[in-house]
Amino acid sequence: MLPLPPATIKDVARLAGCGIATASRVLNKSGPASTDMRERVERAARDLGFSFNAAGRALQSRKSMTIGCLVPSLANPVFAEAVQGVQSELLGSGYQILISCSNYDDAADNAAITTLLENSVDGIIATMVAPDRSAALMQAKQRGIPVSLMFHDPLDGMVTTYVDNFVAAGEVARRFATSGHRRVGFLALRFSTSDRSRNRYAGFHAQCRARGLADPSLIEISEEEARYPERLAATLARYRDVTALFASNDFLAIAVQKAARHLGWQVPQDLSVVGFDGIEVGRLLETPLTTIETSPEAMGQRAAQSLLNALQGLGLTQQPPLPFSFREGETLAAPNPKRTDDDRVAAQPSSVPPAQAPKQ
Amino acid sequence: MLPLPPATIKDVARLAGCGIATASRVLNKSGPASTDMRERVERAARDLGFSFNAAGRALQSRKSMTIGCLVPSLANPVFAEAVQGVQSELLGSGYQILISCSNYDDAADNAAITTLLENSVDGIIATMVAPDRSAALMQAKQRGIPVSLMFHDPLDGMVTTYVDNFVAAGEVARRFATSGHRRVGFLALRFSTSDRSRNRYAGFHAQCRARGLADPSLIEISEEEARYPERLAATLARYRDVTALFASNDFLAIAVQKAARHLGWQVPQDLSVVGFDGIEVGRLLETPLTTIETSPEAMGQRAAQSLLNALQGLGLTQQPPLPFSFREGETLAAPNPKRTDDDRVAAQPSSVPPAQAPKQ
DNA sequence: TTGTAAGCGTTATCAA
DNA sequence: TTGATAACGCTTACAA
Numbered sequence: 001m002l003p004l005p006p007a008t009i010k011d012v013a014r015l016a017g018c019g020i021a022t023a024s025r026v027l028n029k030s031g032p033a034s035t036d037m038r039e040r041v042e043r044a045a046r047d048l049g050f051s052f053n054a055a056g057r058a059l060q061s062r063k064s065m066t067i068g069c070l071v072p073s074l075a076n077p078v079f080a081e082a083v084q085g086v087q088s089e090l091l092g093s094g095y096q097i098l099i100s101c102s103n104y105d106d107a108a109d110n111a112a113i114t115t116l117l118e119n120s121v122d123g124i125i126a127t128m129v130a131p132d133r134s135a136a137l138m139q140a141k142q143r144g145i146p147v148s149l150m151f152h153d154p155l156d157g158m159v160t161t162y163v164d165n166f167v168a169a170g171e172v173a174r175r176f177a178t179s180g181h182r183r184v185g186f187l188a189l190r191f192s193t194s195d196r197s198r199n200r201y202a203g204f205h206a207q208c209r210a211r212g213l214a215d216p217s218l219i220e221i222s223e224e225e226a227r228y229p230e231r232l233a234a235t236l237a238r239y240r241d242v243t244a245l246f247a248s249n250d251f252l253a254i255a256v257q258k259a260a261r262h263l264g265w266q267v268p269q270d271l272s273v274v275g276f277d278g279i280e281v282g283r284l285l286e287t288p289l290t291t292i293e294t295s296p297e298a299m300g301q302r303a304a305q306s307l308l309n310a311l312q313g314l315g316l317t318q319q320p321p322l323p324f325s326f327r328e329g330e331t332l333a334a335p336n337p338k339r340t341d342d343d344r345v346a347a348q349p350s351s352v353p354p355a356q357a358p359k360q
Numbered sequence: 361m362l363p364l365p366p367a368t369i370k371d372v373a374r375l376a377g378c379g380i381a382t383a384s385r386v387l388n389k390s391g392p393a394s395t396d397m398r399e400r401v402e403r404a405a406r407d408l409g410f411s412f413n414a415a416g417r418a419l420q421s422r423k424s425m426t427i428g429c430l431v432p433s434l435a436n437p438v439f440a441e442a443v444q445g446v447q448s449e450l451l452g453s454g455y456q457i458l459i460s461c462s463n464y465d466d467a468a469d470n471a472a473i474t475t476l477l478e479n480s481v482d483g484i485i486a487t488m489v490a491p492d493r494s495a496a497l498m499q500a501k502q503r504g505i506p507v508s509l510m511f512h513d514p515l516d517g518m519v520t521t522y523v524d525n526f527v528a529a530g531e532v533a534r535r536f537a538t539s540g541h542r543r544v545g546f547l548a549l550r551f552s553t554s555d556r557s558r559n560r561y562a563g564f565h566a567q568c569r570a571r572g573l574a575d576p577s578l579i580e581i582s583e584e585e586a587r588y589p590e591r592l593a594a595t596l597a598r599y600r601d602v603t604a605l606f607a608s609n610d611f612l613a614i615a616v617q618k619a620a621r622h623l624g625w626q627v628p629q630d631l632s633v634v635g636f637d638g639i640e641v642g643r644l645l646e647t648p649l650t651t652i653e654t655s656p657e658a659m660g661q662r663a664a665q666s667l668l669n670a671l672q673g674l675g676l677t678q679q680p681p682l683p684f685s686f687r688e689g690e691t692l693a694a695p696n697p698k699r700t701d702d703d704r705v706a707a708q709p710s711s712v713p714p715a716q717a718p719k720q
Numbered sequence: 721t722t723g724t725a726a727g728c729g730t731t732a733t734c735a736a
Numbered sequence: 737t738t739g740a741t742a743a744c745g746c747t748t749a750c751a752a
Binding site: 087 | 363412414416419424426429433434441443447457459474475477480502503589611615618621640641643645646657
């Protein structure tokens, strides 16, 4: 009952009564072989339950048949779905996925790429804090290892799969404007570590200007605020002139709804909220979320396709951005002219500590 | 500018002016070396930007320093978070994660394990349709490769990290009973491919009996119904005597709330709903979800710890189940005695096709 | 304390 | 059509 070692190609050759080169040729269909020989080898392989040893192959062929996939976190469904897309696209290609998460940390990002490189991945799919500043990523490119980014807007010398965050965010500004909002805000978590957020803000800002809206308030919140709606409520209370809020992702947008309720504000009557991503649960809310709908899974699939092409020597070329759509939902409406700021403040429950009450 | 090949230990030895064995000993701190030699080798390694080649090492040491992780899908946040937990626990251990998804398919499950085995993973962490029926998993165990399951209740000869689904589900029945419900139901998606669902139903069923409730209705729905609340509403309408529903996961529970709204039913007044998992977004709902709260991330961490222990020769031993807690939420209340079944039917919007209207 | 050499499983070269 | 044999990068006896 001792765990006997897996059969090697040598064992197959011995059983088939031939040299290992012949066995290799047959098993790989990489060279000539007589019908008789072919049968004997295949039979032997089957009988021994033979399968190639990946390490031996990798050593000789200098291909690990492994691709590295780095994302900020799998706890964020957007990235998890993207990885799922990568996985589904790579299925059957013979490539395996080595996964890694950085927790939105710049240094960890770079270290993770280094680790992937040490494991001699044949290609890399990544979403990072700052791909353009990662020395390890540069090294990868220098070694000729194809790199395919996900979610990042185009970056000098890098191929990426993305939705046009600037344009999509501009669309939100347009909707806000046509709904009659004049004073709007942009809510972000981890603004500094996410070029997506920054580009969304830029596009939103630009389009606000173009439409004659006031420059949007940039509200950057902490993990803490994102997690506890009461904390977020206290922050929101400081922006009571804002009638419409664009959250940099759906989860945040849902948290905003909760916080608004906490303040006694009605969504969308007292505050319009629009998210980004289009996560499924947004549809199921009592007030379905208005949002920019994207497909993270398609993002992963496309990134994987690109990489697969590159791995086949077809060259890695930048594709146009993936489409997005504006999901109507029910959290965007015209600002309520009857409600004054004072009304909203008056409705604020006393459970919010005075120290965090409206300042302006 | 040609992608020059990474330095090997041979290069290091040459530059340091020593034999490769010496270089290996120094770099691995695996044997004696004079201070002088040590410095020369380390310097050479640094200058060359040397790092070990994983394939060479794997081939020689017969350890790939890779662990395989198989889950049904990363599109399900519960599994994604678990993998995140595995990842975080394995960080710094030197082990890399090879990931694989089966899409809840039995055959794919087995094939995935086979692939992991071919990539000679040193250990396996998995959640499968039927671990006890997977020939490939048996093979892994025979080869002496440690296997650590996640989410599965204890299974003959397998070590698993889990929450006691039977007990947790029983707790839901208990709460239903003390709230005064007599006629309850269990809603599941993929009942046949999930032992978790089945065990939850079993525990729920057993405790319903113990409390003198009617045997719960088992409502197994399709992907289609789970995705479209109107479809789910039509199904729910057939169970109007049921006053409380236990959904086998939170996402389903949220869909039920949507469907109930579609039927004009109030949650929890007309229908109580309890979920399972404790996903974050449940707290943010307008009516926060009552649910069994678990920690998928902790699940992944514990499973990884177990495996790491086994990999260090400390033996793989079954641990007690992870704790769960009952999250109060606001979707469970006493059945409304004033509302009759007829009231609820009357409230049903005409948008539900007559063919799918209540049967009983 | 150091170096030589064998071998891990595979593929590719080159004769036969 | 076949089969020795030499790498691939590494670790580890075993000698020196």
